[in-house]
Amino acid sequence: MACSDEMRKLIGRVLDEEASISERHELEEHIQTCSNCREHYKELLSTLHLIKNIGEEPVPEFFTQKVMARLPERRVSPKMSWFKRHPFIVAAACFVVLMVGYITSLWNQTTFQAEVSDENQNDKLVYSANHTVIVPKDQTIKGDLIVKDGKVKIEGRVDGDVVLINSDSLLASAGHVSGHIKKVDQILGWVWYHIKGFFTSVFFVTPDFTT
Structure with missing residues (x-):
């Protein structure tokens, strides 16, 4: 019926405590004459009371710890682990790569x-x-x-x-x-000259890779 769809929405608003006073009165008057809506309202109201009366099931002791213990361990890539252990070497390598690129661009300038x-x-x-x-x-x-x-x-x-x-x-x-x-x-000699100059100015040593 047409009234059923409209009233079902009104029933939902009343149960959710979102309906106004006039809407509550409208529903009360309607369910006195409409048996279908009255039964539907009673069923929903009983279900709502049942849900509210259900107590929370206590969580067993150490439940969280046991669940976490069964989770698979997060595996860290050996490469990423090595990078984390040697941040200075990684930073130095990145610097050398950028430096070589810059020096190469200078070399190409005639x-x-x-x-x-x-x-x-x-x-x-x-x-x-x-x-x-x-x-x-x-x-x-x-x-x-x-x-x-x-x-x-x-x-x-x-x-x-x-x-x-x-x-x-x-x-x-x-x-x-x-x-x-x-x-x-x-160009290799040009790059090597700048790298030696960098180490000399920063670390006060001249690298020697010949041995």
Whole structure:
């Protein structure tokens, strides 16, 4: 019947204590004349009382501990375990990978470059034609002089190393350089030079992987 659907919804609101006073009166008047809705209301009301009167079953002692003990242990991957035990090595490896990528990108740049490890010394350099950088006679460069894809002419003095990357030296005398003259013609040598410089500046040691 049409009234059944509407009244069943009203019965539900009354049992859920969501109905207004007027709706409660409407339901009471209706179930006095409608036997189907009256029986349905009584059945639901009895079921609701039965559920409310059911007591909570006490949980056995140590129930939670026993259930947790039967759960399978979480297996940790040996690789992940190794990473957690050696975080410094992992961080260093990531740094080296990023550093190699950066250095490789610098290598692929074919532009002429000349710089001193101490930036304050760069203004002592003089640039001339044909990608040539000159250390004047009256100047002393304190730090490593790095020249890429060009030429260097040392008339003054360099208190440090001279690193020639795909470059040539027009050095008048070896005595003008207090350190070493290093020629880097391959990318591996370029990467190795930077890695040694990093370890020297951070850990004050120079790595030696030849032994």
